[in-house]
Amino acid sequence: ALAPNGCPVSARAAAFNPFEGAYMQAPADYLRWAREEEPVFYSPQLGYWVVTRYEDVKAVFRDNILFSPSVALEKITPASPEVLQVLQGYGFAMNRTMVNEDEPDHMARRRLLMDAFLPERLIGFEPMVRQLARQTMDRFVDRGRADLVADMFYEIPLTIALKFLGVPDEGAEQLRQFAVAHTLNTWGRPTPEEQIEIAHNVGRFWQTAQRILDAMRAQPDGEGWMYDTIRQHLAHPDVVPESYLRSMMMAILAAAHETTSNATANAFHTLLSHRSAWEALCANPALIPNAVEECLRVAGSIIAWRRVATADAVVGGVPIPQGGKLLLVQASANFDPRHFENPDEVDVYRESAVEHLTFGYGAHQCMGKNIGRMQMRVFIEEFVRRLPHMRLAPGQTMEYLSNTSFRGPAALWVEWDPARNPERLAH
Ligand code: HEM
Numbered sequence: 001a002l003a004p005n006g007c008p009v010s011a012r013a014a015a016f017n018p019f020e021g022a023y024m025q026a027p028a029d030y031l032r033w034a035r036e037e038e039p040v041f042y043s044p045q046l047g048y049w050v051v052t053r054y055e056d057v058k059a060v061f062r063d064n065i066l067f068s069p070s071v072a073l074e075k076i077t078p079a080s081p082e083v084l085q086v087l088q089g090y091g092f093a094m095n096r097t098m099v100n101e102d103e104p105d106h107m108a109r110r111r112l113l114m115d116a117f118l119p120e121r122l123i124g125f126e127p128m129v130r131q132l133a134r135q136t137m138d139r140f141v142d143r144g145r146a147d148l149v150a151d152m153f154y155e156i157p158l159t160i161a162l163k164f165l166g167v168p169d170e171g172a173e174q175l176r177q178f179a180v181a182h183t184l185n186t187w188g189r190p191t192p193e194e195q196i197e198i199a200h201n202v203g204r205f206w207q208t209a210q211r212i213l214d215a216m217r218a219q220p221d222g223e224g225w226m227y228d229t230i231r232q233h234l235a236h237p238d239v240v241p242e243s244y245l246r247s248m249m250m251a252i253l254a255a256a257h258e259t260t261s262n263a264t265a266n267a268f269h270t271l272l273s274h275r276s277a278w279e280a281l282c283a284n285p286a287l288i289p290n291a292v293e294e295c296l297r298v299a300g301s302i303i304a305w306r307r308v309a310t311a312d313a314v315v316g317g318v319p320i321p322q323g324g325k326l327l328l329v330q331a332s333a334n335f336d337p338r339h340f341e342n343p344d345e346v347d348v349y350r351e352s353a354v355e356h357l358t359f360g361y362g363a364h365q366c367m368g369k370n371i372g373r374m375q376m377r378v379f380i381e382e383f384v385r386r387l388p389h390m391r392l393a394p395g396q397t398m399e400y401l402s403n404t405s406f407r408g409p410a411a412l413w414v415e416w417d418p419a420r421n422p423e424r425l426a427h
Helices: 011-015 021-025 032-037 054-062 081-089 105-112 125-140 148-153 155-165 172-187 192-218 225-235 242-272 275-283 285-298 369-386
Strands: 040-043 048-051 145-147 305-309 313-315 318-320 325-328 413-415
Touching: 011 032, 011 040, 040 318, 048 054, 054 305, 054 313, 054 325, 081 192, 125 148, 125 155, 125 369, 145 148, 148 155, 148 242, 155 172, 155 225, 155 242, 155 369, 172 192, 172 242, 192 225, 192 242, 225 242, 242 275, 242 285, 242 369, 275 285, 275 369, 285 369
Parallel strands: 048 325
Antiparallel strands: 040 048, 145 413, 305 325, 313 318
């Protein structure tokens, strides 16, 4: 078989399938061969060029003109006519948001919508996260066992995200089901039957988002990023158009919390399975901010992101024809030994940890990164203080949704002896 640039496809490139379990279980391991031998390869199963080395991934992120993000939210598995019909039945009209918008529109919009992310606007959120974390831990600290995802890491980032956006609480269970559907619809390869069911949930998600948006527009003086957005739409409809409002309302309801929930669960899994790293944090909590970066490097919650070549291009020496789609595997780039020394080691002292590409890079770099980081830091601070003796429950296998991009375990069971809780020993 030949790739679109006329080069032969190697056997391993032909076998690359991000929808099989091994990719999600350990994406960097799954692509070790590529980093070493074929760092940019064409995947016939995906129809994408897969980019696996740090410098190449960063270079593509850096040039968002030659490598447009317009495909970032495209269905990676094309919709069948039946699926399209289901989506149309719900009036589904997902269009450009921020993350998949081209210049010059993107920068104009990003500038207008930046204020809510400024440090002074975020200051109040840290005490809120800490209070929620403490209250939530109170519920299980004497129990000796918890699924950290169900008991804590799902709900708090959701609560914070809704507060940040100004969106009234819609019920966690419903939104969780919607977010799963959105992930599988955008980045998954479900069977044709599954796709129909997923399309119904995506359609319901779309309608729920529109209903919330319309309610907010009726009272446009509220507080939160989506209210800022509504007001900027009224003031600058050319820069923040109606279609942006509608699309973003749905996209951000998933992006603002799933990413953080998953990153937190991945971080605790990483630290607890590298006991010396966890113990270093228990002994010296000042290391936690850097540990957060190291966890985002080794186990980020977005592991691959997409671009499309707007003209003939070259990536890592490989010619990519105009229109070629690229899957930038940040989870692989973050393990590139050309950039990170001993990349397989979890090193909470690593000075370059913050150079990971989990938040993307360049003009579209994640606007919410400091909200995500802050929550991860607060959670780790609270756990090393109150449950330093906590361990991963033995014998559990991590389960992940099958998709190219969003990675976090469905559950994370931990256990500890409540009699040894420091707060009991202190009394
Ligand atoms: C964009 C990851 C949390 C809002 C992105 C991108 C990634 C990402 C990979 C695309 C970057 C690129 O194309 O270069 C993450 C991760 C998070 C996280 C790993 C948590 C650990 C959040 C939160 C919010 C948020 C909490 C909002 C409250 C956004 C927005 C963009 C974005 C608005 C679009 C920026 C643009 O295109 O200019 N994020 N994100 N993210 N993220 Fe996040």
